[in-house]
Amino acid sequence: MALSFSEQFAEHIRTPPPNAVSDACLAAATRAILDTVGVALAGAATDTAKIVARTASFADGPCHIIGATQQCYPLNAALVNGTAAHALDFDDMTQNMMGHPSVALVPALFALGEQANASGREILQAYLVGFETACKLGRAVTYAHHDKGWHGTATVGIFGAVAACCTLLKHDIAVTAQALAIAASLASGLRANFGTMSKPLHAGHAGQNAVFATLAAKEGFTANPHAFEASQGFFDVYLGTDIARPERALDKWYDPPEILDPGVCLKLYPSGAHTHPFIEMVRSIVAEHSLNIDMIERIDVLSQQSRHDHINRPAPRSGLEAKWSVHYLIARTLMDGWPKLAHFSDDATNAPPIRALMGRVHAAAHPDMDASWADKYGGEVIITTTDNQRHHAKIEHMIARGPDNPMSDGELKTKFLDCAMRSLSEDQAEAVYTDLENLAEIETVNTLLGKTQPTH
Numbered sequence: 001m002a003l004s005f006s007e008q009f010a011e012h013i014r015t016p017p018p019n020a021v022s023d024a025c026l027a028a029a030t031r032a033i034l035d036t037v038g039v040a041l042a043g044a045a046t047d048t049a050k051i052v053a054r055t056a057s058f059a060d061g062p063c064h065i066i067g068a069t070q071q072c073y074p075l076n077a078a079l080v081n082g083t084a085a086h087a088l089d090f091d092d093m094t095q096n097m098m099g100h101p102s103v104a105l106v107p108a109l110f111a112l113g114e115q116a117n118a119s120g121r122e123i124l125q126a127y128l129v130g131f132e133t134a135c136k137l138g139r140a141v142t143y144a145h146h147d148k149g150w151h152g153t154a155t156v157g158i159f160g161a162v163a164a165c166c167t168l169l170k171h172d173i174a175v176t177a178q179a180l181a182i183a184a185s186l187a188s189g190l191r192a193n194f195g196t197m198s199k200p201l202h203a204g205h206a207g208q209n210a211v212f213a214t215l216a217a218k219e220g221f222t223a224n225p226h227a228f229e230a231s232q233g234f235f236d237v238y239l240g241t242d243i244a245r246p247e248r249a250l251d252k253w254y255d256p257p258e259i260l261d262p263g264v265c266l267k268l269y270p271s272g273a274h275t276h277p278f279i280e281m282v283r284s285i286v287a288e289h290s291l292n293i294d295m296i297e298r299i300d301v302l303s304q305q306s307r308h309d310h311i312n313r314p315a316p317r318s319g320l321e322a323k324w325s326v327h328y329l330i331a332r333t334l335m336d337g338w339p340k341l342a343h344f345s346d347d348a349t350n351a352p353p354i355r356a357l358m359g360r361v362h363a364a365a366h367p368d369m370d371a372s373w374a375d376k377y378g379g380e381v382i383i384t385t386t387d388n389q390r391h392h393a394k395i396e397h398m399i400a401r402g403p404d405n406p407m408s409d410g411e412l413k414t415k416f417l418d419c420a421m422r423s424l425s426e427d428q429a430e431a432v433y434t435d436l437e438n439l440a441e442i443e444t445v446n447t448l449l450g451k452t453q454p455t456h
Helices: 005-014 023-043 047-055 074-086 102-116 120-147 157-168 173-183 198-218 234-238 246-250 259-263 273-289 305-311 326-336 352-358 409-420 426-437 445-450
Strands: 296-303 361-365 379-385 390-395
Touching (some): 005 246, 023 102, 023 120, 023 259, 047 074, 074 198, 102 120, 120 246, 120 259, 120 445, 157 173, 157 198, 273 305, 273 379, 273 390, 305 361, 326 361, 409 426
Parallel strands (some): 296 361
Antiparallel strands (some): 296 379, 379 390
């Protein structure tokens, strides 16, 4: 009898080849996890994370809440830490899963890792399996899944988190397949909620549900083994069986490893990744032509139609919505060099000088960028000066800072400390950074996560 998709998927998850844990892969995973803890420490200070923490029912368990003083059991730890890590939209990205991998993977792994007293190396190894899994499933659902309105961080990330958690707990193939099938009923996240607190909740929800599916499967909780490929199953409901390409999820695992190609991309700016190429283009034009605000008459931002629909927010009402407003982000870039964490309060978003400057930014669909650009993060910027000069820049595809244009070690540390010091003292933040840099040598993540709780 032919194996179900979940069984075949589980075989790949639980039998990784030796090259799954190369030194280069471990280094990339270490940077990604370090970055995720940093943005979680910043996100912990937001109302988004605090509301989720207040709403969750806590009992004193083995898992730490990053940036807070509570401890709880794995389900709630994954929920709260995942939401905090995505609260500022400052976390990493990857192309093939069409979302943010680490905010689904890391909080779930830390939650179960603390319960299991896991080492840093065990976390890293499981993270790499989860990353590969999420990207392979992302290939299978194609960009049409994203275009249909699903948020891949949740709907794809949950399966990466299940794979990572099953790897960490050494579940066999049968239990892993069952956990994947359970997760097929728990995957959810709508792009319509971007710009609200519900978007970061998607990440927390994905991690929490992955932890549940992983633990419940081991206890004998059941699900349809054909939950992916069946009529009214995951592929049918979330995409359509005529569009889904499940064979892509089973092909070329770690050849090359997804974390290296196309890679994990860290954010230099705390805004939606679709906006980053336009920030980079404006910075480049301004620097190349020594422009200042008084010299600029108009900025035209042109992108493929679906991207335009996503970032065309000429009058954002809140700091959260401003993260997706190319008008606000370009104005901030002109005023302050580039958008920074402090720029996403509601007061900063609605300050009269920035609102006036936003009026010079005009977004539109690019006349020459058809549907073939739909999966590209890029577009064109034209700056017109007061003396009627026009300066152009064009980027075809750039997701944050990936393998082709990585953040430097100095930029990464600066970002981490800026984020971490929203919850911790400078000395605490430095200590956590050092431990995360050496994550592969950490004997137990419990000690590391204990240091993420504020003492001041």
